[in-house]
Amino acid sequence: MNIVVLVKQVPDTYSERKLADADHTLDRDSADAVLDEINERAVEEALQLQATHGGEVTVVCVGPDRATDAIRKALSMGADKAVHVSDAALHGSDAIATAKVLAKAVGTVEGVDLVLAGNEATDGRVGALPAMVAELLGLPALTHARKVEVDGSTVKVERETDEGVFFLEASLPAVISVNEKINEPRYPSFKGIMAAKKKPVSTLAIGDLGVDAGEVGLGGSWTQVTEAAPKPPRAAGQRVEDEGDGGVKVAEYLVGQKLI
Amino acid sequence: MSEHPFTLFAIDSLLSEEERAIRDTVRRFCADRIRPHLADWFETARLPARELARELGGLGLLGMHLEGYGCAGTSATAYGLACMELEAADSGLRSLVSVQGSLAMFAIHHFGSEQQKQEWLPRMASGEAIGCFGLTEPDFGSNPAGMRTRAKRDGSDWVLDGSKMWITNGSIADVAVVWVRTDEGIRGFVVPTDTPGFSAPEIHRKLSLRASVTSELVLAGVRLPESAMLPGAKGLSGPLACLNEARFGIVFGALGAARDCLESALAYTADREVFDKPLAGYQITQTKLADMALELGKGALLALHLGRLKDAGQLRAEQVSLGKLNNVREALAIARECRTLLGANGITLEYPVIRHANNLESVLTYEGTSEVHQLVIGNALTGQAAFRG
């Protein structure tokens, strides 16, 4: 079974994250960049499926040159090869533009049975990309998976959202996005780290994928960030003096906030 | 804006992508799996060594710089960087890995027969089997040439009698590399610890390296076949070669402990207010912090220099002594200075500082005491050996 995992490099959640003043895109120099943790889980799931069903695991990444670090991380965990789409024209691409490029990039991998992704990146938090890629590829989308099982040519997924758990089934090929509960990602082993250097990474520009510069980037995106402001600091709490009626006052406050 | 001492020295610019990846993996493993438990392990003097060994083996940490037999085969510098991360967690953890990889596995890898290598190395690399290394005796530490433990031939067998002291991993080991006196000089034996006559009582009441097992080895008529002897090691140069390997890891490791102390002190002094302003804002504090950062960074440059020499096959024993003497001595000084900055909090296990300081007292003594390394360097400088009299 050949699996593609979509991975993204994101600013480390531990470091301070900023948007650039000029165009409100991510200021990539301001923070340490890492492989998004949810993608580590997607890679882990792919490797576990590969261990049972065989085949190859290919990592596909759209991102600037330095995203190679994130790709190496996925390869050192055990993925077999990678496709890296890097092009200056991609700067500022929104989710739809990125999905177009990703779908084309997935198309360069032969005989894909399954596309895995994280359900939502920790930076942009759009959370729509896996469904968009599925739509563009004409494949079923099974999102927010907390469990994935492949049986022959069908895949069963436990989809978990705030509304509850759904049991889904689709025939392969399919696109699946995974949530935090899917697994605990492995640490790359030292042998894996050393082997990663020698694994094939094909670096492509958008021209190689037949994507026109006008369809992507700040200009080709349907959405644009027009303004960004930091969250206002949390206001100081309201103090309730307990004169025997503290409970009532707290309840009144909660009713006032329409919380109870 | 506050900066990490290592970024001030641009240490990362000296590392390859692979070296950084290995370092980051060990750092994250320690943060997830080790650090949350350290204060408990240290306080109760217990650690789940078997389970840990398997996890460390899974990463490829055990015997990582050895080639073949299931070992990862990294550079020596990468091994040093891994030691730094392990010891930033705790010197006891690094000791477990040093003894396994650089003493026990190295001895078998370097001096063992093919059969010994096949039998032990893959299981030791995976962490399924734990090894220890018995050189020191109750009466002979700095001068192991005086050892009394002996092996006598009996037909085609050897019979070992005597005792070893201060042996890391002793009570939990599956295999002990034991150095003994024979009629042919000092020789090494690979001793399965379930051999009749072998026992390894644990040494208790330590106030240093409490998250590490230290034991006595008792050899009472331990009978072994000829095939248990390490064929490649004749004389004291055998065990000394192993010690050189482990010392190399300590050159990096000790700095990990110091770095962790300095990070704690930087965070603490930024938050702690004394006389109405943060402790970090006082000149005396900054003098301490600046001097510590300087020694830490210089130590790291020295360690990396020695690492590059080792990877080029050019590192000499006296040069390892330079690194061990300087970096352990400075690490201990940093740990003690950081302790002062944390005030009373500095004496508790809520912070890693006193734990590191206490651990480093052992690190100062084992693998050649500071004084012994001074004598080695003195000998190199003057051509006059001053070990005796």
Ligand SMILES: Cc1cc2nc3c(=O)[nH]c(=O)nc-3n(C[C@H](O)[C@H](O)[C@H](O)COP(=O)(O)OP(=O)(O)OC[C@H]3O[C@@H](n4cnc5c(N)ncnc54)[C@H](O)[C@@H]3O)c2cc1C
């Ligand atoms: C926690 C721990 C773990 C250890 N693990 C191991 C292990 O796994 N395997 C193993 O074989 N050993 C191990 N050791 C033993 C360690 O290597 C010895 O303790 C060390 O070599 C010093 O020997 P000693 O303790 O007998 O001190 P001594 O040799 O008695 O030294 C006492 C003092 O005398 C000084 N001194 C010695 N000779 C001279 C000289 N010529 N001139 C001036 N001063 C001198 C020393 O520097 C020291 O200050 C361990 C020790 C500790 C504390």
